Amino acid sequence: MGNQIAFIVIAAVTIIAAACVVIIPNILRSALFLAFSFLGVAALYILLNAEFLAAMQVLIYVGAITVLIMFAIVLTQQLMGAKIKQSSRAWWIGAPVAVLAFLLFTTSFVTPFKHPTSGTAVSIASAPAVPKDFYAENEQARASEGTTPKIAEMLLRPYVLPFELASLILLAALVGAIVIAKEENE
Amino acid sequence: MDLSQLIKDSTAMICVAPVLMLTVAGLLVLMFGVIADRFPKGKLNHWMPPEYLSIAVMVPMVIFGFAALRSAILRPETLRLFPVGGQPGSPLPAYLIQFDPLAMFLSLAAIIGTLVVVVMSLEYFGDHNQRNRGEYFALLIFATVAAILLACSTDLLMIYLSIEFLSLASYVLAAYWKDDPKSSEAGMKYFLFGALSSALMLYGMSMLYGLTNTTNLAQIASTLASGQALSTPAALTAVILVLAGIGYKLALVPFHMWAPDTYEGAPTPITAWLSVASKAAGLAVAARFLLTAVPMRSDVDWYTIILVLSAVSMTLGNMVAITQKNIKRMLAYSSIAQVGYMLIGLLAAAASHNNPANFGLAGLLIYAASYLFMNLGAFAVVIAVERKTGSSDLAAYVGLMKRSPFLAASMVVFFLSLAGMPPTAGFLGKLYVFAGAIQTGQKDLLILAIIAVANSVISVYYYFNVVRLMFMNEGEAKSPIGLSKPLRATIILMLILTFAICLAAGPVVSLAKASVIL
Amino acid sequence: MSSWILTLITFIPLAGALLLMFIPKERPNTIKWFAIVVSFVPLVLSVIMWLNYKTGAAQFPHGIQFEVNLPWISQLGVNYRMGVDGVSVPMIFLTTLLVPICLIYSLIIETRPKEYFWLFLVLETGMLGTFSALDFFLFYVFWELTLVPMYFLIGIWGGPRREYAAIKFFLYTLVGSVAMLLAILALYFATPAPHTFDMMAMAKAGMDGRFTTLGASLVFWALFLGFAVKVPVWPFHTWLPDAHVEAPTAGSVILAGVLLKMGTYGFLRIILPIMPESSQRFWMPLAILALISIIYGALVAMAQKDLKKLIAYSSVNHMGYTMLGIAAAVAPGVLLNDRATALNGAQMQMFAHGIITGALFLLVGVVYERAHTRDLDSFGGLGARVPVFAGLFTLACFASLGLPGMAGFIGEFFVFRGAFPASILITALATIGIVVTAAYLLWTVQRVLLGPLNPKYEKMPDIDVREKLCVAPLIFFMLLFGIWPKLLLDILNTASLAIGAMFK
């Protein structure tokens, strides 16, 4: 029960912050709200017993990406403030589409998971009501010991290829970002 | 296969050689470029410009690519690497990547495309942008690595990583010509649209994972087939979302919106690269994802979706291409249309339940190979004209026959091929995909084939609109257009291959037929 | 030699074209004469071939001679298979005859002669290949190969609306050929495995009744569309007037003389042997379309004010006879001799129309070069001023209206004779075409040649040597085959018997 309350609070914060990100005109402020939203997500990770990921979320998203974004905003916003109307100008199309999308995702994705353990999966179409035995029903399945060592092992054993690939991607991104962003001094 | 076993197995080594060597080569070119840029008085750049180095490293890559394809075909079993657990309790093994003939075939296409693009870049940049060329070529090579990995991926994670890798490199390359605001704009649009698409795809992947408890394609398929998945309608939505990401790579309607702007704005060699190499990888992943993760099922009815999108793609692409005033933009729409044709092959393969006797998948491969050469040839001509006139507008092509008969005639051949007229490569490609469609004997595919042939007639209209400008409008007398030796050689090579694929179709057909295993 | 003669005939023009590329364009006369000399080689060879062709009764697949059959794309069942029978030998001769004539006529081309002659030689290869290919893949390659040079010939050297006409020609014919492509593929998969594009194998499969299922009618109509556009059968004919009017004279000659024949040739070579059941099932629609073409073509021709357009529509009319012959030849319950007669007529009409309309277009070109107009109402009384031209023109017109003693009559007579047992009503209605044809051609002669001389043309020079040289052989052949049709019919009949024997 406590978990649920915590979840509701965190989820509310995350979603409201996210909403602020996409709605409020001042872009610097929306970047700040973005950080809040990221933090909320990190909290959700903790709720899900993914401490390592939560840490990463805070470090990378809040610590790196948000800061990067803020730098970029400051760099490009010579006309700081709200002089240029930053708010959505096509909200009338964006809003219904987003609502439709939300409805789509909830109907098609959320509905089947409403009662994952009861064996009465409800789906809008004629999905077979087969018990899905690969969904755990309680928290003890989520290892009481931390997941971090396991993640570490997986990363370096079976997932070594993506791991190395990620480094290559980062290198490429780095090089690319530098090449694109740097001023030509000639 | 384990890594230790891998080292002992020479054919397996040959299979992985291209991707490994390309990575090394990319790093080499990158380092060399960085050093050369800082070398006193640019002496190193003068002595060994990065483009020549890139050519030097890419030529063996083509050979490696061929060797890899050959060994992938000859291997009794497909080389699969990096086993992961995947779904608990699943009897199917889960691997991250596999080096099968289909992937190797399309990888080879990507490698050849890269080589040609490198040569074209040589001409395109010329004296411009002396610095940072090492990075440019390195990124190009990295992008090729990403393309190959994408073609080989058998896991959602790997697909996501490879697509992102490919995209990131492509964004940078599209925005590479910093002097040109169009290039920056192209990069930005490409980036924003690409990020959206990959987010959509990622969301879909996450749902697929949730529904099947695995990210391995084969296991997803078996789970869906066993009815263990929680909800197949949800799976369909997830598949549609994943298709958004793949469709974006293919420039398939309605995920094509980036293509015209990016094609127009990006440096022309990059446009060429995007249209062939990137698309080849996209085709590979489309085939693999659709055919292995969600094989033909009535409940996960991606077949109908692709059928519709294919038809819409070619119709829209061809129709809008008619009104274009810029040749790169026109070729962008043309490439949107071409994807529609290629997907017919995929659909035929799906409709025949991956029967290797079906012409569809082989058709897709042949079409991709044909498209590689004819489109690169066309872009090579575009580059030659752009170099001289500084424009890629159709107006620059008025009276091209007078200015350079060679370029004009070559362009006609490439356009004929793009339109699917014999005796050029495009004809063989079309013949094969249509054959695949007809072979299934399904009415919907027949209708699609009819739409496709009707579209190929429309396409002649705009291709020959350019031909008309080149040959029938005299224009005011203008200076002839010279042509550098590498570019001329490239065009001649593309011409030869464009004809050869139809007139000496044997090797390509054999290769493609042998490569339909995935 | 005997098996390679076809290859030589087909590819010598292409080889010539390739060599032509090395002649600098500053030397137009060298280019022109080189091309002309090259184009005479296939003519000589085709005459040799004709003379060596052994006529006589033959079953369909065995009438093929001078055959060469080599594997080409074995993975796909594609062979390099060429061969000729009675249908194709005269067509090849017609092509090789018309091309040198056109090239000689084109000596006056001033703009971009190199490209012009180059394209013409490539076009010749395409046409000859179409008439000699026995493999569907090969056939299709050649078939499409003719499209592009003709597009350029119309588009660059044509009249004021050349670009429109060129692309219209291209697209229109392409619609037909892509439909044909799908049909080819369907046929391909209907052959026994391993599938093959070999026409003879397909014909054999067709005789074995393998094409009765599998939406055979759909395949039939797709093939029909492919060829009907080319013929052109009403209502697929509207590209023709535009293309003919805008094309340069030599282009019109080739267009009317050879390219249209490719359509009917397709019926004879492909549709009838490969899909006999469907052909027989749909003979009536074919015949009705042919009938409409005949009457409609004639009526519309009558309304024309432009001389070239008039002749263009007359092509619709005349090719209608060919189609009628083909349709009647497959009607159920007709005797073999009647079928053979109808086919003889259709083929004769093809040949005759080729030379007659060719001559007419040349003559229109002659008058156009002098008067710079083709408006029928602006002429008048030229007969007094240019008697030789007038004689030739009148002769060609009478040949065209089917006057006995000239080749056109033989074709029409045999077509009507062959169609009569199939359907008396259609034959009788088609005779309306004869009268209307006579009417518009006589009216044309009247408006151009007769009456008081238009003072504008008082100084008009008569036809010159070059032009005479071009028209003379055509006139010669239209008289020769008109008076002594056996020369041609012997070879045609061989094929007709073979094809006709496939029907019951």
Place this chain on the structure above:
Amino acid sequence: MVPLSWYITVSAALFSLGLFGMMTRRNAIALLMSIELMLNAANINLVAFSSYLRGPALTGQIFALFVITLAAAEAAVGIAIVINVYRAVRHINADDVNLMKW
């Protein structure tokens, strides 16, 4: 305990908000932020499934980890491109950057 569907609902909401931002914001960096929201939404899904799905494998978390990494790379490249655009046109309003259209 928290039902799995709650997480998915939050994720869907976050994703839809991201979509909304993607369609309505003008500033290119704001668009970038919207994309980050969408990636986070996907990550929530992945991690939630990873936790709720039976079995030892933590594939979802691994996946999410890579997504975070790539998000960083993407942000870096994206911002570099945005700055590049800014240099060319002195603003970063994505909807005013339309030299090329139609």
Place this chain on the structure above:
Amino acid sequence: MHLAWLIPILPLAAFLVIIFFGQNLKERSPYVGIAAIAGSFLVSCYAAVTWLAGHGKTGDFICNWAPYGSDMIRVGFSVDALTIMMLFVVTVVSMMVQIFSVGYMHGDKRFPRFFAYLSLFTCAMLSLVIANTLLLMYVSWELVGLTSYLLIGFWFEKPEAMRAAKKAFLVTRVGDVGFFLGLLLLYANVGSLELSKIFEHHTLIAMAAKEVSIPAIGAIAAIILGIFSYGFAAAALKGAKRLPIAIIAGVAVFAIVFALMHSLSVSLSIAAIAALLLFWGAMGKSAQFPLHVWLPDAMEGPTPVSALIHAATMVAAGVYLVARMYPVFHIDQRALMVVAAIGAFTALFAATMGLVMNDIKKVLAYSTISQLGYMMMALGVGGYTAGMFHLMTHAYFKANLFLGSGSVIHGTGTQDMRQMGGLRKKMPWTFLTFAIGTLALAGFPGFAGFFSKDEILLTAYHWEYGKIIFYAGLAGAFMTAFYMTRLVAMTFLGKPRDPSIHAHESWKVMLIPLFILAFLSIAAGYIGIPGHSIFGHYINPEVIGIEGMVEHHFSLVVMLLGTLAGIVGIGIASLIWIWPVLKFDWLKPSFGWVQTIVENKYYMDEINDIVVIKPLMFVNNAMYAFDRWVIDYAIVNGVGWFTLILSRFWSVFDKYVVDGLVNLVAETSKIGGRVLKFTQTGIVQQYAAITVICVILLSWYFLILR
């Protein structure tokens, strides 16, 4: 007789020589033509002699012409009595005409070409005559049409000439279609076009036995009659006076139409159908009603052409065709009845028009039509021998007449008889020969026409289906005599009416043919003296294998009646035109109403009008109006106009509908392109929106709607 092929070939050679070397030959070119025709004449003589010596057996010249299927079309020449007769007619008349033309055409700028065309015509006509297969006949048939076209339009600068040429070719071509269809029908039923095969007895029997009912004939008749009534209406609108008549006629016609539609379902034998189709062709060539309209116009050609082609030979080809195919006609009497009816009607109809013409050549033209009708009538009533005999005599005297008129025209420079008069003195030789021809035509005893006409009347008299044809024949004889007398009177007798015309006698080269033909106009009759007919010995139905035809013996009554008709015609005409005042004065006391006329002391035109012409005039004018308005205007022109309008319509249809459909597709794709490209706004947010919307719509569609 393997030389028969030389007969047509010689003129052909002459044609080729003149056409290619005419520029060099110039004035000498006639000699080539005349030499060639003389050669043909000699070969014909030789052929006749061999044929006589061989007692009707000659070797045919046959060659393989065109293969079809497993069979072969063979063409060739064969000689029999009928052909020999025709050969003499053609070669003699042709030779005469060519000689005459040397003088007549002297000074024409296309002098050589004229003779080339004449030679070509002769070639075609000769091959038509000696052809042994229907196909070769058809070929030659068309070729004579061609040469007729070329010769009528010889002076093509004259618009009337070129129009007449076209009209001639077209109208005969309409007939040719019938010939062609008949030929096809025979071919389909016999399997060959060789005459000997067609005439095999069992073939004919089989064809006669096979009855075919033609259901659509009612509708076809309705259409045809509808067109006729349209013509009536058109004529009525032009001359408002005749409006009521026209309306009545129209109503009547429609009544007939309805009757036909409801009652007629004609059943005919194959033989009859084939025969009638062939007869249709013959009607075109031989200018039978209603296809006769071209012949008067054809008089625009040079007069020697009219003599040769449009009087003596080509127009007789139709008659010859019927005679040649007589077994087919004879096997089913219904066909012959139609022939007889149309022949008789044409004979009368044309004769009435001949009465009112003032153009000398037009009178002769109508006379020719009338005489051809006479021949057809004769064949129709079974007078095979009579018809052919008349064909031969007619050829000579009509050629004579035409050449005479040519001489007149040459001498006076006009064709209008009202400007002539009194030429007897200035052109005595011409008058003499002309008079002989006239008497022959009028059937004056002792002249050629007398014998042949007598024979015809005799056959008609004995016709088993009634006497009506006989009376028609008598009326025809009367009218012929009447108008010919009028012609002679107006032209040669009396006093010169136009002082501006200075007539002169023609050259000798023109007179000699006239003499020869005049001689023949008398002499030709004597080979067919009733009872001792040499002609009838060789040319009779039995020769061509028709059994059971009764040979009618000479009948004095018939002969007297016939002669009387002619003489009365001549007499009355003479009374009116030659000695007008005298005669009427003499009649005044007895006939009051005549006296009134005499008292009027009017010129003969007036008398013409009141006494003789008026009653006839009504019929004539009605007929002529019918001719001009109904047939010419409504049918020929109407069909022409209709086709033109139709063709215009199709042309528009083509441009906007057929082509429009195609363009519509093209435009749709262009417009589609234009519309669709506006989705590409260049604004990336909108791209995102479109993509997302598409994804959502796709998902929704497949989730919910399916």
